[in-house]
Amino acid sequence: MSADPTARITAVDTHDIRFPTSRELDGSDAMNPDPDYSAAYLVLRTCEGGHEGHGFTFTIGRGNDVQVAAIEALRGHVVGRSVAELCADPGALYRDLIGDSQLRWLGPEKGVMHMAIGAVVNAVWDLAAKREGKPLWQLLADAEPEWLVSQVDFRYIADAITPQAALELLRRGKEGAAERAAELLRSGYPAYTTSPGWLGYSDEKLIRLAKQAVADGFTQIKLKVGADLADDVRRCRTARQAVGPDIRMAIDANQRWNVAEAIEWTRALAEFDPYWVEEPTSPDDVLGHATIRRAVAPVKVATGEHVQNRVVFKQLLQAGAIDVLQLDSARVAGVNENLAILLLAATYGVPVCPHAGGVGLCELVQHLSMFDYVALSGTTEDRVIEYVDHLHQHFVDPVRVQDGHYRTPTLPGFSAQMHQDTIDTFTYPTGGFWAADLAGADPAGRDLAGTEPTA
Numbered sequence: 001m002s003a004d005p006t007a008r009i010t011a012v013d014t015h016d017i018r019f020p021t022s023r024e025l026d027g028s029d030a031m032n033p034d035p036d037y038s039a040a041y042l043v044l045r046t047c048e049g050g051h052e053g054h055g056f057t058f059t060i061g062r063g064n065d066v067q068v069a070a071i072e073a074l075r076g077h078v079v080g081r082s083v084a085e086l087c088a089d090p091g092a093l094y095r096d097l098i099g100d101s102q103l104r105w106l107g108p109e110k111g112v113m114h115m116a117i118g119a120v121v122n123a124v125w126d127l128a129a130k131r132e133g134k135p136l137w138q139l140l141a142d143a144e145p146e147w148l149v150s151q152v153d154f155r156y157i158a159d160a161i162t163p164q165a166a167l168e169l170l171r172r173g174k175e176g177a178a179e180r181a182a183e184l185l186r187s188g189y190p191a192y193t194t195s196p197g198w199l200g201y202s203d204e205k206l207i208r209l210a211k212q213a214v215a216d217g218f219t220q221i222k223l224k225v226g227a228d229l230a231d232d233v234r235r236c237r238t239a240r241q242a243v244g245p246d247i248r249m250a251i252d253a254n255q256r257w258n259v260a261e262a263i264e265w266t267r268a269l270a271e272f273d274p275y276w277v278e279e280p281t282s283p284d285d286v287l288g289h290a291t292i293r294r295a296v297a298p299v300k301v302a303t304g305e306h307v308q309n310r311v312v313f314k315q316l317l318q319a320g321a322i323d324v325l326q327l328d329s330a331r332v333a334g335v336n337e338n339l340a341i342l343l344l345a346a347t348y349g350v351p352v353c354p355h356a357g358g359v360g361l362c363e364l365v366q367h368l369s370m371f372d373y374v375a376l377s378g379t380t381e382d383r384v385i386e387y388v389d390h391l392h393q394h395f396v397d398p399v400r401v402q403d404g405h406y407r408t409p410t411l412p413g414f415s416a417q418m419h420q421d422t423i424d425t426f427t428y429p430t431g432g433f434w435a436a437d438l439a440g441a442d443p444a445g446r447d448l449a450g451t452e453p454t455a
């Protein structure tokens with residue numbers, strides 16, 4: 001596995017991978033009642049002995065084929081490129097992809113094409129980290145501040161953060177970084193869990209999983225809300241009784257409400273002491289979030305999993321619209337754009353509590369939070385990474401959560417690689433599971449998707 005200065009990207013393989021999660025109502029919320037968690041997945045092949053880059057974006061079922069087609073539309077930018085140059089400067093590819101003028105028309109910098117760019121860019125970072133022999137968080141934490149700044153596109157955000165200001169933040173982040181990296185390897189990074197709170201679960205399952213979360217060391221859980229107020233009052237009361245007064249309990253409406261409804265509904269649930277209300281309304285409604293935040297304080301307002309780019313995050317921060325920034329590893333254009341978003345959050349002093357769950361989002365995003373702790377914000381105070389105990393067994397380097405903390409990954413790469421057996425089984429519609437299922441066969445009654453969240 002030696003580096004070859006002449007090696008090129010030889011192919012971009014794509015896969016439409018879907019898990020039948022809707023059958024257990026795992027992942028169900030007020031806007032997404034029956035998701036089949038899916039990944040539009042790609043592999044960058046190289047002619048450099050053994051090196052590959054893996055990347056993906058997350059969707060919830062139908063439309064994953066559209067997402068795969070968007071990745072395929074980018075193939076011409078990648079095949080034939082020098083592996084060494086790509087890994088030395090992933091930002092060059094990122095700029096080429098967002099700058100493709102014909103594809104840019106479909107955005108700009110939002111939606112299906114932007115998520116496809118994120119998948120490709122993240123695959124390059126996976127490849128770069130594997131070639132360096134480091135987990136991605138460490139590659140970023142070890143990098144020179146000047147180089148990190150060169151990876152960020154300041155267009156449209158320079159009124160909030162300049163390259164010089166970013167450089168100063170990253171230089172300050174280097175102070176004490178070695179001690180924090182050691183602490184990270186010892187203690188991991190705090191997590192919270194959404195597993196108890198899916199909307200489709202019975203009260204008995206909610207109580208059992210909420211108590212289990214506390215026993216497992218989590219200090220924060222999250223409940224889906226927004227379908228029916230009387231149900232939400234009952235479920236919030238039930239969950240609060242199950243976990244006691246000292247556990248933080250967030251609520252998540254998944255964009256269900258108008259602004260006035262969000263305020264009314266959140267106030268109606270305030271007696272159960274929700275820590276934050278998440279996605280109360282449209283992710284595009286910056287001023288609506290600001291209005292809600294003023295009205296529901298001290299309940300915090302959180303959003304980000306559907307915020308489509310750094311420009312909208314900038315406005316949410318400028319407008320004082322959020323208390324908690326929930327970046328997503330696979331919604332925006334990959335690590336490069338998430339560096340911009342982390343720098344914006346640090347500038348405004350807003351804690352980042354990333355969105356995760358889905359397929360592989362925990363695996364990816366842990367690297368960004370860990371970099372932020374070691375070499376940017378320098379703190380984990382009021383910061384937690386979302387954790388959902390689904391589908392990790394499909395990854396070669398799955399997340400490990402113990403005592404309410406993500407253990408720090410140590411294998412080289414971005415933890416993005418799926419097992420070949422998973423790809424063979426869950427490729428839609430030709431993989432083993434789907435071929436049998438679509439033919440009407442019982443796929444042996446096995447829990448192939450691993451959809452039972454916790455014991």
Ligand SMILES: [Mg+2]
Pocket residue numbers: 252254278279305355
């Ligand atoms: Mg959410």
